[in-house]
Amino acid sequence: MQCSYFDAGRCRSCTLMGHAYATQLAGKQAHCQEVLADFPMAWSEPVTSPESGFRNKAKMVVGGNVAAPTLGILDRAGHGVDLSDCGLYPPELSATFAPLAAFITRAGLEPYDVPGRRGQLKYVIVTVSPDGELMVRFVVRTAEVLGRIRAGLGWLREQLPSLAVLSANIHPEHKAVLEGAEEIILTDRDTLPMVVNRTVLHLRPRSFFQTNTVVAAALYRQATQWLDEIAPATVWDLYCGVGGFALHAAGPGRSVLGVETSAEAIDGARRSATELGLSGVRFEVGDAGAFAVGGHPAGLAGPAAAQAPDLVIVNPPRRGIGPELAGWLESSEVRSVLYSSCRAESLARDLAAMPSLLPRRARVLDMFPQTDHYEVLVELRRA
Numbered sequence: 001m002q003c004s005y006f007d008a009g010r011c012r013s014c015t016l017m018g019h020a021y022a023t024q025l026a027g028k029q030a031h032c033q034e035v036l037a038d039f040p041m042a043w044s045e046p047v048t049s050p051e052s053g054f055r056n057k058a059k060m061v062v063g064g065n066v067a068a069p070t071l072g073i074l075d076r077a078g079h080g081v082d083l084s085d086c087g088l089y090p091p092e093l094s095a096t097f098a099p100l101a102a103f104i105t106r107a108g109l110e111p112y113d114v115p116g117r118r119g120q121l122k123y124v125i126v127t128v129s130p131d132g133e134l135m136v137r138f139v140v141r142t143a144e145v146l147g148r149i150r151a152g153l154g155w156l157r158e159q160l161p162s163l164a165v166l167s168a169n170i171h172p173e174h175k176a177v178l179e180g181a182e183e184i185i186l187t188d189r190d191t192l193p194m195v196v197n198r199t200v201l202h203l204r205p206r207s208f209f210q211t212n213t214v215v216a217a218a219l220y221r222q223a224t225q226w227l228d229e230i231a232p233a234t235v236w237d238l239y240c241g242v243g244g245f246a247l248h249a250a251g252p253g254r255s256v257l258g259v260e261t262s263a264e265a266i267d268g269a270r271r272s273a274t275e276l277g278l279s280g281v282r283f284e285v286g287d288a289g290a291f292a293v294g295g296h297p298a299g300l301a302g303p304a305a306a307q308a309p310d311l312v313i314v315n316p317p318r319r320g321i322g323p324e325l326a327g328w329l330e331s332s333e334v335r336s337v338l339y340s341s342c343r344a345e346s347l348a349r350d351l352a353a354m355p356s357l358l359p360r361r362a363r364v365l366d367m368f369p370q371t372d373h374y375e376v377l378v379e380l381r382r383a
Contacts (some may be wrong), residue, residue, distance in 0.1 A: 001052045001370060003087055009072060010081055014088070014370035021051050021369065028374045029364050035344040039351050041378070047218045047365040052371060053090040056194075056213045057127045059178065060097070062104065062111040062335045069104045069111055073236060078115040088370070092162075093128045099159035100124055100136070100207075106155065107148040112141060117174055120145050127192060127203065130213055133190040135165040137205050139179055141172055146209060165189050167205045179206065183264075191268055194242075197221060200275060201242045202268035206243045210375075215367045218249045219375060222363055223313065223338050226379050230336050232310030235302050238288035238325070243269030243281075245313045245340070250278045257282040257309070259291045288314070289325040292332075311336040320346030326353035337380040344366070344376060351378075358383050 005011040006018065015023045029046050047342060063080015072083030084097040091352060104111070104121060112119040120253055123139035128236040136156075138149060146168055166187045171180035183205050191202040194209060196217045203209050209214035227235070228251055237246035240258030242265045247254050250273075260266050260283070269283040284291075292312075312334050314321050320343065321329075330353060337357055341347035357380040367375040 001087055002031045005081075005083060005086065011083060011086075013073070015372055017370050021048075024369065025366055026131075028366060031372070032280055032344045032362075032364050032374065032376050035349070036359070036362070036378075038348070041359040042361040044361065046079075046374075047215060047363065049212055049215050049369050051369050052087040055088045055090070055093070056129075056209070056211050056215060057125065057211050058086075058093055058097075060124045060126070061223055062109075062121045062124055064111055066105055066108055066110050069101050069109075069121075070174070071101060071183075075112060079114070080111065082256045090128065091133075093126060093131050096126050096134060096136070096160055096321070097169050097170065098316075099156070103152055103156050103159070107145070107152045109138070109140070109145055109148065114174075122171055123142065123178060126305060129164075129192050129203075130195050130336060131193070132162050133164040134160060134162050135167075135184040135205065137167050137169055137179075137183075138162070139169045141169050141170075143168070143170055143184070146184065146186075153186060163187075165192050165205065189307055191271065197248065197329065199244075199247050200272055201244055201247070202271045203242055204264040204268050207262060207268055210244075210367060212367045215365050215375070216244065219365050219367075219377060220244055221342065222365075222377055224248045224342070226338060226361075226377075227311065227313075230311060230379075230381075232252040232336065234307075234309035235311050235313065236292075236309045237313045237315075238292060238321075239315045239317075240269060240283065240288075240313075241265050241315070243283060245315060246281060246283070247272055247276065247278070249313065250276075250281045254280055255309075256281040259286050259288045261285065261287055288316075289322060292325055294327045308332045308334050310334070311338065313338045313340070316336070316338040318343040318346060320350045322350070330354045330356055335382050339378045339380065341376050341378070342373065347376065347378065351380075354380070356383050357381065 064070040070080030070082035109121040125137040127135040170182040237258040246258035
């Protein structure tokens with residue numbers, strides 16, 4: 001993949017840009033195997049991704065001014081750098097940027113000036129589903145601009161006929177975080193259906209979803225294949241998000257429980273389970289680690305009230321599952337673990353804390369081409 005922004009030095013986010021894709025992939029596989037060298041296991045061939053046009057979400061910093069907004073990133077001085085032609089986005093996503101920039105001008109949404117700490121609009125976040133529907137989120141400093149956004153909704157729908165969900169996230173603080181705690185839905189619909197392997201996952205505005213739909217689908221297929229070979233009767237999906245692993249794990253005679261801190265994500269997961277008629281799958285809001293070790297919140301029964309499952313799926317943030325949950329898994333009666341990790345270093349630390357659960361096989365999945373990041377799925381079985 002060639003990128004004019006990278007070549008011109010305007011954006012260096014894609015650290016491997018310009019390297020042959022085969023070289024990128026080989027480097028990721030080698031890095032993962034080196035980090036996990038203390039844990040002998042069988043390695044499958046890595047899962048590839050399209051080199052460009054693979055991202056289903058664009059998180060665009062808004063810069064410039066009302067008359068000429070930029071959508072992209074900020075330079076070191078805090079000035080906007082427009083990346084509307086970034087090759088990481090598919091055409092369905094790229095086609096939204098010009099209408100959204102025009103909407104910013106029409107609605108008089110002043111871009112937030114980071115150095116000056118003034119203005120309103122911080123980010124525009126756009127997600128496209130496999131069916132081509134769109135979710136658009138405006139991250140604004142205060143609710144004062146909601147009237148202007150609502151007033152322009154009809155015009156925006158004309159420009160973006162595939163717009164399904166529109167929301168405003170209120171982010172009043174001057175912090176280097178993407179969003180605030182309050183989300184205001186401005187359309188009748190509040191979820192974006194993401195069809196993955198014929199399973200509909202309902203994505204709400206503040207829910208996490210893998211940024212590469214093609215590779216996410218491959219990840220769920222691989223996990224399901226390994227899980228079905230193990231054939232557990234009971235499964236916990238910890239850090240379940242919108243239920244991708246849990247819903248794929250469902251099957252006749254199998255009990256599946258998903259746990260996630262995000263109430264929005266759990267709402268979407270429950271909606272999917274209901275639509276699929278999966279009576280053996282349930283989802284609960286709670287901290288995954290606290291649930292497993294028994295320090296669960298009121299109303300959520302943890303292992304103190306239920307037998308540990310046959311298999312646990314974990315898909316934690318980059319920091320990993322941590323010593324508490326790793327310690328519980330080590331001392332529990334759980335026979336198998338599927339660990340999906342986006343950081344091999346934290347995965348290695350967690351594996352070292354679970355010596356009784358032996359890594360059996362692993363597979364790297366190239367979730368993030370053009371960067372040195374990747375996903376790796378590891379199957380562990382108790383010795």
